[in-house]
Amino acid sequence: MVDVGVQTSPPSQLQTDLDIGTSVTNNSYLQMPVTSAQPLDTSFISSPKKDQDTSDASTPSPPPSPDKPDSDVSYVPSDELHDSNQSTSPDYITTEPKIIAFESCLKTLFARVVCTECGEPISSDESTILYNGTAMKVKFLCMSGHQTSWESQPLVNSKPAGNLMVATAIILSGETFSRISHFADILSLKFIGHTQYYSIQKDIAIPAIDNYYSLQRDVVLQQLQGKQLVLGGDGRCDSPGYSAKYCTYTFMDTLTGVIPDFSLVQVTETTSSTKMELIGFQRSHSNIEDANLAVDVVVTDRHVQIRKAMATDHRNKNHQFDVWHLSKSIKKKILAIKPKKLLSEVKPWIPSILNHVWWCSREAKGNPDKLEETWTSLLYHISNRHTFPGKLVTKCGHPPLSDDAIRKKKWMAKDSPAYEALENVITNKLILRDIRHLDRFCHTGSLETYHSMMLKYCPKRMEFDYPSMVAQNSASCCRQQCQYRKEAKDWRQWYAVLHDSLSKKHWQMDSS
Template structure:
C-alpha cells in the first residue's frame, strides 16, 4: 500500500456577513457571562499584581481565590456577601467580592477552531468608564454600525445597583403604578443642589414639611409646604418660557410634527406608558401658532437659497403630482418640481379642490401652472420640463409654454406599453406574445435612447416586427437613414423562447401595437429618454410626513410637504455605506411582482442637519410672541376655507336635526 499523501490545506473558509455577526454575538454573550464588577478597585488590583510578581490576571485571580478559601476554612466561596473591611494597599490582599474579572474571547478566532481547546484569558472591566479600554486590550466598538456586533445584555451593561438609595423593583405593580415624566437636565441638577429642611423654617412654625405634586401638560411641579401653608420651595421639571409655557410642551409638539408623526398615535403611546403630555387642543394651538409659520418661513429661506444656485443655467426640471388619498376622491394635490442633475427640490405646490370648484381631476393641471410660473418668475431659465404622459399638462405646455421643450418619462411610457402587451396576450391565440413582453419593452427604451429624430426612432422600432419572426435582414428600410437589418450580434443556439409565426394572430396583434398612431404621435416626447424615478421616490417620502390615511387642514398639509422637501434636499447627496474593506455595502430585496431578487446600495444614516435651526426658529417665535396662543384665528388670503368651510356642496344641518331624522333598521322606533 502506497504511503499516504499529505494533502495541502484548502483555502480558509469565509463567513458571510450574517454568519460573522451571529458568531461574534455568541462569543460576546459568552464573554458577558464571565464579567464581575470591581468598581474603583482597579489600582489596587494592578498594584497587587506587581507586588506578587505575577505574570497575568488569571494568576492574580487564582492566588486571591486560594487565599480566600484558606481564610474562610471552607472549600467553596461563601454564598452571602460579607461586610467588607478597609484594607491598605501594603497588605497586598483583596477579597474576591471586590474583584471584576472579564473573560476576553478572541472575536477573530479561526473558523475551524475547536471549543474543547478553549482557554479563557482574563482582564479587568472598568464600567461605566470605557476610557481605559484601549490600555486593557479591549476594542472599543462604540462607533460600530447600527446592527452592532458587540451587543451585551442590558443587566450586564448597567452600573452597579447595589446602592441602598436606588429604587429596586420586585413586583410588576411597583412599576405599573408609577409614572414617568419629561425632566430636563438643568432642572434636575438644580434640584440636586438644593437642601430642603424637613421642618418649616418660618418664624415660630417648625411644622413638618410635605411635598405636593401638580402635573401641568408634560411638566411636573413639586412644592414643599408645611402644615401651616408656608411654601419653602417650588420645583418644575422643565424650563419655563414666556407666559409660563413649559419647554417640554413646545419641544414635544415640535418633535411630533417635524418627525412626521400623528398626535393621536403619540398620545395613545403616552397613555399606555402613563406619560403625561399636553392635550389635543394645546397641541393644535402650538402647531397653528408657532410650528406651521416657522416651517413655512424656513422652507421659503431654503427654497430661495436653492433657486439662487441655478440662476443663469439652462435647466431641465422634473415634475410630478400626488393626490392626498387613494381613488378619485382627493382633497389635496401636491405638485413637485425637481432639478434634473442634482435632484434638488425647487418647488412644492399644494392645492385644495375647493379652489378648482370641487373637481379633483383639475388639481394637477392647476398646481403645475402655479408652480411653473413661480419658477419662471424667480428668474430660472428652464429649457425642458419632464412629466408623465398627462394629457392636460401636455395641452398646457403646447399652448402656453411653446418656448420650453416638453418630454415624457420613458419609464412610464415603457410601462404603459407593457400593460398593453399583457392585455392583448390574455387572448388564447395570442398567448405566445407574453414571452416577448420584456424584450419589446427593452427595445422601445433602446430605440428612444439611441435616436435623435422621429425617423431614426421609426427605423429602429419597426425592425422589431422582423426580429420576432427570426428575420434579421429585410429588403426595404423604414427611412432614408435607417438600417435594413438588426443591430445585434450573432445569436446563440441556446434558446428557450420560440419565434412568432409571421402573419399569426400574435404577430398581427404586435403589429397593431408597434404601429399604433397615438403612440407614434408621442414619440418626440421620448427622444431625450428622461426618467423621473428620483421624483417618484420623493413622492414615497411624502408619505412619511403626510399619510394618505389621515386628514389634515390645508396649512398642515402644506407644512408636512415642505418638511418632506427639506428632508430630501438635506440628504439627497448622501454617500453609500462602506464595509471595512472599503467596498460599497449592498442590501438584497425580493420583488413579489416580478419574482426576482435584486440589490441596492445602503445609504449612510440621515443626520437631519436642518432640524436644529428649525427648532431654534420655533422657540424664537414663541419667545418673541407678545400675544399668545389664545388670539383669534385669521385665515390667510389664499386659504381654501374662505371659499367653503366644508367640502360638501350643500351647507350642513345642525346635529340635532340629523338625530331627529335618523332612522335605524335595528332599533324599534315605536318604543
C-alpha cells in the same frame, strides 16, 4: 425664591382638574398632592455621592446655577447630565435625552430633597405636584416653611420645552394628534391637550417650518440660476380619484434632485378633484418662471390636461414623458391582446420589448424621428430580421447572433395572427405619437422616490387641515433639499437641522 401660600388640592378636586387639564393652553400647572405618594423605597438609588448629599443635610449646597430654571432647588442632578451650558442652550434641548419617569420614582427622589435656605428636609405632606401637559412642577415646603419649586422641563417662551417639542414632533413625523394622544393614554403618559397642540402648531411649529422652507427655497433657486433645467413634475393626491381632498404638485430638478417649487391644491379651489393636478402644475410652473429660472425640458407622465397645457401654454419648452410611465402603459396594452392564445405567443417577448423602450430612448439623443424608427424596427427583430430598410436606422443594435442563439429563440412568423396583434400595439397611433416624447431619455424616478418618502410626512387617507398639509409638505421638501445639498445624511441629522432653525427663530430660552 420664597413663594408661600400654595394649597394642596383635596382628592375630590383632583380628578376634575386632571380631566379639564387635557386642554389647557397656558403655563398653568395642574395640582396633585405629593402626599399621595406610595411608600418610599430608595434602596435602588445606589450612587454613593447622592447618598452622601441627601443624608448629610449640613453639607453646603452648590451655588444655584443661573442657567437652570428654579435652580434653587437642591435636587441631585444625574451623573449623566451634560454641562449646564449645553443642557440649557436652545439647540441642546432638541437633542438632549428625555426619559419616561414614573411619578412614584420621582417621589422617592423628592423625599431626599433638602431646603437650600436652611438645609432642613422638605415636608412631603406640604409639597405639591402640578402637571402642564408633559411637564411636571413640584412645589416643596421645608420643615421651616421655606417654599421652593422644581420643574421637569426647561422653559421656552414661558412654556415647557417638552410640550413644544411633542407638538412639532407630531407634525414632523407625519402623525396625527389623536393617534399620539391615544398612544399616551394607553401608557397613562401625561400629554398635551388638543387645544394646546393646535395652539403650538399654529403659533410656533408651522411658522418655523414655513420660515425654514422659504430660506432653503431661496438657496435652491439661487443654485439653479443660469442653468438650462430639466424639471420632472408630478402630482400626488391624498387619496385616489374623485375622493381626493388635496393634491401636491412637485417640480424636481432631475440633475440635482432639489425641488424649486411645490404647490398644494385643495379640492375646494376647483370644480372637480381631477383638475387639481393641472392647477398645481400651472401654479408651480408660474412660480418657477417668476423666479427667473430657465426651464428647457419638462418631464411628466402622460396626464392629458398637462400635455395639453404644455402644447398650448408652454410651447417654447420641450415636453418629455417619463420612460417608465410609457413603458408601463405599453406593457398594459400588450397584456390586453385577445384572445389569450395570441397573447401567450407574445408574452415571452414582453421583457425584451420593455427593454427596447429604454434602449430606443437612450439611443435617440434628442432625435424623435430616429427614436420612432428604432422603436418600430422591433417588428423586424422579433421575426428574425436584423437588417432592414430605413432612413436613420437600418440594423439592430445587438451584435450578430450565433446560430445557437437563433435556433433557441421563439421567433414570431411575420404576418402570423400573434405578430399582427403585436404590430397593432407597436404601431398604435397614440403610442407612436407619445414615444417621440422620449427622445431626451428623461425619467422621474427620483421624484417617485421622493413621493414615497413624502408618505412619511403626509400619509394618505388622513385628515389634515390646509396649514398642516402645507407644513408637512414643506417639511418633507426641506428634508429632500438637505439630503441633496449634503446638509444632512439621514433623517436624524435633518431633524436636528430643522430644529436648529426652530430654536433660533422661534424658541427663545427663558432665563430664570
